[in-house]
Amino acid sequence: MWDTYAVAPIPYALRSTQYKEVSLLPATREEKEEQIVELAERFRAGQVIVWAEYRGLPTPRLNELRRALRPHEAEFHVVKNTLAELALARAGLPVSADLLKGPTAASVIRGDIAGAARALSEFATANRELVIKGGQAGQRMLSSEEVAALVNLPSREVLLGRVLGQMNAPISGLVTVLAGTLRGLLNVLQAQAKKMEEAAA
Known part of the structure; x- marks a missing residue:
């Protein structure tokens, strides 16, 4: 369902283009609930969630980032803000309205925090369209500076x-x-x- 792997087909509703903001609007209420449940499970399983804005980045470049994150047991998901907010609440995690604005993506890190943070930092340096807005580790919210500091773990x-x-x-x-x-x-x-x-x- 989620566009996590570059080799997997991506549903039309999950595709991003260089000119159009991603829409994850489900076709039915049942599909919406299914997506919220799945996203909540992913959020709950992550040690750290890093929030970013990806405006202007085409799908092939986002897939490059996904491949870079995969060895560290981390995922990169383009998410609809309203669904992300509902999923965070479902997972019992804090919600920051400031982080859920504009074209939003969530990097869920389950494994190597430092390695995933480094992969994100290097990609953001090479691709200025990706802006790290902040993150969260459990109940603690992280600033963009604190996310950058995770590479030192x-x-x-x-x-x-x-x-x-x-x-x-x-x-x-x-x-x-x-x-x-x-x-x-x-x-x-x-x-x-x-x-x-x-x-x-």
């Missing part, structure tokens, strides 16, 4: 090495490693917030 390989290193250790050691990953995300975000406060002072 440990890579999946580093985290996997830490976990494997604890396989023969007591279970408490493994729990400590996993908890440290979450603390790392919070530390990165807090450091970025402090930096912004100092710059504004």
Whole structure:
């Protein structure tokens, strides 16, 4: 249903062009409900959701981004703002009206946060039409600067090495490693917030 994979056929309602804003308006109420449920499940499964505006980017370029995100277990979805708002509410996640304006796309990161954030950053640098507006990690909303700071998190390989290193250790050691990953995300975000406060002072 979603235009996640470049090799899969994309329904007409999900296609984007260089000149026309995407419309995800379902044909029936049942289809609308189905799309909301599926999108809510994707949002709920993501560690981080990054919101972006893609105005002017044709489908082939968006598919390039999807291919770059796929190895990091991340997806890029063009979404209709009203459906995204309903899906976020269904998933129990906060909704920011400022992020759901204009042609909107959501990058849902389930795996390697740093790798996916880096892929998004590199694509946005090469394609100025893609503008990172912000994001969210669970109940916490992220500014565009905080999203950019996610590239500083440990890579999946580093985290996997830490976990494997604890396989023969007591279970408490493994729990400590996993908890440290979450603390790392919070530390990165807090450091970025402090930096912004100092710059504004």
